[in-house]
Amino acid sequence: MSSYTPSHSDRDAKVAELHEQLGAAVEDLVTGEQWTRALEFSARFRTRSFNNLLLIHAQHAAAFEAGRVPEPTPTYVAGFKQWQALGRSVTAGQHGYGILAPRTARFASAEPTRSDSWRRLAQGERPRAGEIVRQKLIGVRPAYVWDVSQTEGRPIPERPEPRMLHGEAPAGLWDGLAALVQGAGYELTTVDASDLGGANGRTDFTARTVVVRGDVDAAAQVKTLAHELAHVRLHGPTDNEDAPQHRGIGEVEAESVALMIGAAHGMETSGYTIPYVSGWAATVAGRTPLEVVQSTGERVRRTAVDILSQLPTEQLGAGDPPGLDRTFASQAVAAAASTAPPNRPIDRVASRGIA
Structure with a gap:
């Protein structure tokens, strides 16, 4: 079995590409109508950051125009390992949607109130006696997600969606x-x-x-x-x-x-x-x-x-597939060591994705 480990230059190039794509997506929001559509999309996929929502929206729209997905709007979006945990796999030939994921590192300090006292720990390095350890954001890296229409396997249960009549307010x-x-x-x-x-x-x-x-x-x-x-x-x-x-x-x-x-x-x-x-x-x-x-x-x-x-009301799903364990998702993100190759379709046998 082969695997793909992107180099630092590959990651930096992909991050730069995603930032450029993000800038173009923001520039497309020039009217109130387009902003409204972006907010409607955000309401359906609200577990993602606004920047990543725009990236997913733009890439899915391009996939739809190219005939690679059947609907203009995603239904459920998740990472490679998340789909595997739900009994589904990415269909061979489907490209993941690039998003920006946080890069973190461990920092240690014996005087945490002093901002200049924190030192970055090397991989596997243990803190010294009396030091406090915290995870800190040091940048972003490319990660990949796929819509359910780009996967195959165990059926995904349909969630009921609230529908309001004109003038009616949702219960509660x-x-x-x-x-x-x-x-x-x-x-x-x-x-x-x-x-x-x-x-x-x-x-x-x-x-x-x-x-x-x-x-x-x-x-x-x-x-x-x-x-x-x-x-x-x-x-x-x-x-x-x-x-x-x-x-x-x-x-x-x-x-x-x-x-x-x-x-x-x-x-x-x-x-x-x-x-x-x-x-x-x-x-x-x-x-x-x-x-x-x-x-x-x-x-x-x-x-x-x-x-x-904080509302005790019936709401639309937040974009995660039904049954997805968000705890597992967080662990998968932290544990994943590599991403799928930039701009390369998934090879079902040889690739590791990121949640």
Whole structure:
């Protein structure tokens, strides 16, 4: 049996290629409609970072256009060893989607409060007596994942997906969001439109109140409540350094979080209004639009994922195949010593993938 071990130059070249592809994917997000589609995708694959979501989306779209996969959107995405653990194998000839995985190393220090006291441990090296050991991020490396349509083997059970009728709100969503608002120390009330001056909701950080328009259908109310909860989580006086410079970014973040929460519950997203990315992303001094889009996308994803994890509601899956053990997945990522060869299709006999 043969194996493939990429050299440092191979890895560096692939990382550079992925960064270039990522930049192109971010630049494609120039309208509110395209940003909305990216957020809908994020809601379905929310265990991945925003950057990796964009990479998977772009590569799957290219595979679909080339006729290598049957659907324009992935269903479940996992690493080579993860699919093996589920009784499936990557179909010969299928290319993995390159993503950026963290590279970590062990560091030791006898004085952990001093930033200059940490030293990197060599492979197999033990810390000295009295030293504390921590894993630290030292960079990124290429890793590979495949959609279920690129694999074969044991059937994957279908998860039921919530579907909302027009104007209907998912069961328990209002109560779950309200509990999070109140748990953050804010008083929540509903009022008529006339009391909000035409707005649908308002968050007052000084008075610590959240007001939501109550004379609209249930779906509109939970959408507004999710939007205001995002403000509570993200836009206090010291929460986001970009938001005070451009109020529009704060509104984009809040509406984007609300969209992800709604999409994860099967709600219609056409009513969410997000302005052109090229407009709000170019307004932060000292940062490129690409940097603003990437940081905004990741803040939105993290906030939505955190809120969703605390809601006692029926939600869409997060992109992992049913039955996947995330503990095993983490161990597989840490233990994997090599990746599939860059841009080379899987050889079922000879290759080792990464989870």
